[in-house]
Amino acid sequence: MRRAHDASPRVDWPTRKRQLRALQTMLHKYREPFAKAIDEDFGGRSALETDMLEVFPSLGNLKHALRHTRRWMRGSHGWASLWMLPGRRALIPQPLGVVGVIVPWNYPLLLAIGPLTDALAAGNRVMIKVSEVTPRFAEVFASAMAETFPPEWVTVVTGDAQVARAFSTLPFGHLLFTGATSIGHHVMRAASEHLTPVTLELGGKSPAIIGPGARWEHAVERIMFGKLVNAGQTCIAPDYVLVPREKLDTFVASARQAAAKLYPQAVDNPQYTSIVSARHFERLSGLASEAVAQGATSHELFDTPAQATRRRLPPVVLTGVHDGMRVMREEIFGPLLPVVPYDNLESAIAYVNEHPRPLALYVFDTDNARIDQVVDGTISGGVTINDTLLHVAEHTLPFSGVGPSGMGGYHGEIGFRTFSKEKPIFRQARWNGAGLLNPPYGKVFTTMMRLLLR
Template sequence: MNQPDRLDLPTELQRLRTLQARDPWPDWSTRARRLRALDAVVRSHRDEMAAAIHADFGSRPREETDMLEVFPSLSAIRHALRHGKRWMKPKRGLASLAFLPASTELRPQPLGVVGIIVPWNYPLFLSVGPLVDALVAGNRVMVKMSEYTPRFSQLFAELVARHFQPDEVVVVTGDASVGQAFAGLPFDHLLFTGSTEVGYHVMRSASANLTPVTLELGGKSPALIGPDARFDHAVERIVFGKLVNAGQTCIAPDYVLLPRADVARFASAAREIAARLYPDFANNMQYASIATDRHYRRLVELRDGAVRDGARSEPLDDAPDRAEQRLLTPVLLTDVREDMPVMQQEIFGPLLPLVPYDTLDQAIDYIASHPRPLALYLFEQDQTRIDHVLARTHAGGVSLNDTLYHIAQHRLPFGGVGPSGIGGYHGEAGFRTFSHMKPVFRQARFNAAGLLNPPYGKLFKQLLEILLRRG
């Protein structure tokens, strides 16, 4: 059998497309069987996958892998199994008043063969999540794994080959050149999760084939502490959201907007909370490593460069960095300036700038003047203020009085807006992303459509005037 990174990608795509054409509209039993096969991949090999992710990162707490990858993966499968049969049903209704007694329906039709490009930060969940949606929608799928998680990528390819029929899901490994070739294939839909920078290249490659894309990117997701927030709660949830997976999360809080008088209070509370969440930090095995040497060096330069340019670094623990293990002590950055790289780039690590404001409208204007983020975290109790912020800001998704958890809601689509992404998925929204909602107009046997045929006489003009008046 070919190695996953040595496949002839165009030939493999054509093979799946040919097989899909033989069964273009799989019934529910076929889709459910595929979902259960994916469930077996995750549930039966949980230990192996956690060990592979741990080895790829250098250190990744098993607890975080279970909480942030295994649980949402299994939950997504369970949700699809519970609701997918209903999602498949055509949505029927009456035609517009002027066309009665005709009827309409929307038929969810599988797109065909879907491509999924997986990032390195959550290699299990960001493989399984979109795969669930593509399979429940009745598609065949090709998945390109990240070269930065080689152990997990190879294991996932082997497990999928073991649990699925070879004409259902194909997992591809390999380096960036393989990824580039993958993005240029004429899929029926392509989903990419990763950086905005790479997203440009993926979209450019897909455009050569007019391939529809869903781009899940990132950006600088703000946490905004309002005047009437439960302050200590806000600090705890922001620190949690920033430090799980050592901040290597596309929706991690990237910076904090807070009242100017509360900066020192935030720093003090954050240090206490970090000590409570990660006691004996220097020896704590529940704090993740930075995944690659390149990313570790980048984060160190963002931090040290900000300090050289006048920012203040306030570590949340006294433990030193451990470069050989890629363990980076979490740090608050105060007195940051807009022109610093740490305020220009998505951080994607355990560095947290604090940006003070004098009025809530000033904070809102700051968010609105920057590229639209993937997430917004608002901590506030006053509903009028909450509505004010939501009305004047854009973000792919919002969590009120918490961080991260909006991504785990199957009834909410997950996706970006503008620079942070295109389209969304999860749950029924994902089913629709990977389906063509085919519109069907069904004319009744006895109807008045012929009255609008030429030649256009007096009766036609009278009927047209009636239609125009009614809109």
């Protein structure tokens, strides 16, 4: 792939357009096989949820790229600054070469197609490592890519964690990893061997703050929606909720009503997603039981018990939690929702800031001053106000983390620029005054420097 890029480094708009349209056609053609494979890998995930969470945003991102890439490719041109006249300057985006993408299991289609779209729009060749946790999807996706693109343009790599480790050591032009913060350390360390630039989309504990002026039922419903789609196996799902202390019991009752409305009889509802593996099911069960053993109270939102054989885990709200519990230290990635009471908005903001910076933050209130107080007083990868998850679906906004939740970003124009080298160019005019600064330095030079240093 590197040799193919070096042989033809300039990728024109017709070629990029043709590739993006091919990807668009492939998504429509394989929409049902992808959904079926993901359903089998999870042991139960509705095709309707795959359409909403993976296919729809993938197609939206492609349409956005097709509409705007030609303009992004132009770069910028103009006159140089005053003392560099009559020279001209330009900033020209160029492909980096071969981009590597490491895809997680929770949204295997979306988190492969999103970076692929941006990298192809930027004129790159792309190598994708899909997760071994979703083997059926990996097989279908690799076949679809091989049918759509020649291997020197797009290559899909399958295999276990050892393959992923080897993949992250390759000398890519850029490497994008989406996954756990703990694995992000290893990916960045491996990439540093070749000084490969990285974009890391990690996880962490994304808070939802219900302000004192929030529309209560709306806030609880949207938080439960964000928590329960894909059974909470979402990197930007609300990981815990901060509520006014006097509303703690009310939240539990409202969450139970909202969950029943969204997913009636959760474990027996075919639209409610299973936990992806027995290991993850056991991990989530352990987080809940350990929290209860350490003093938390578990509020099951449904009467139906968990079904370990089918990996069906009904949602649970946890109160009485503290930072000594694993459920409050680790990213949950499942339908467990701790609730933390606060006495005033300042203390809620302080609580968020006392912990690692999250990938997402959600604030619910009708008062813009309070909303601004939360947004200005915290640092997070992204924010959605009076809803959850939706900032990631907006193609004009980058998807990005900060600190332990990641670095760099992609989506839309930001993604195009992430996977491009914006080359600065200065074009000197035939007739110019640069020679006035040549040595030997005399009176003319001294006069010129006096002017330049004013």
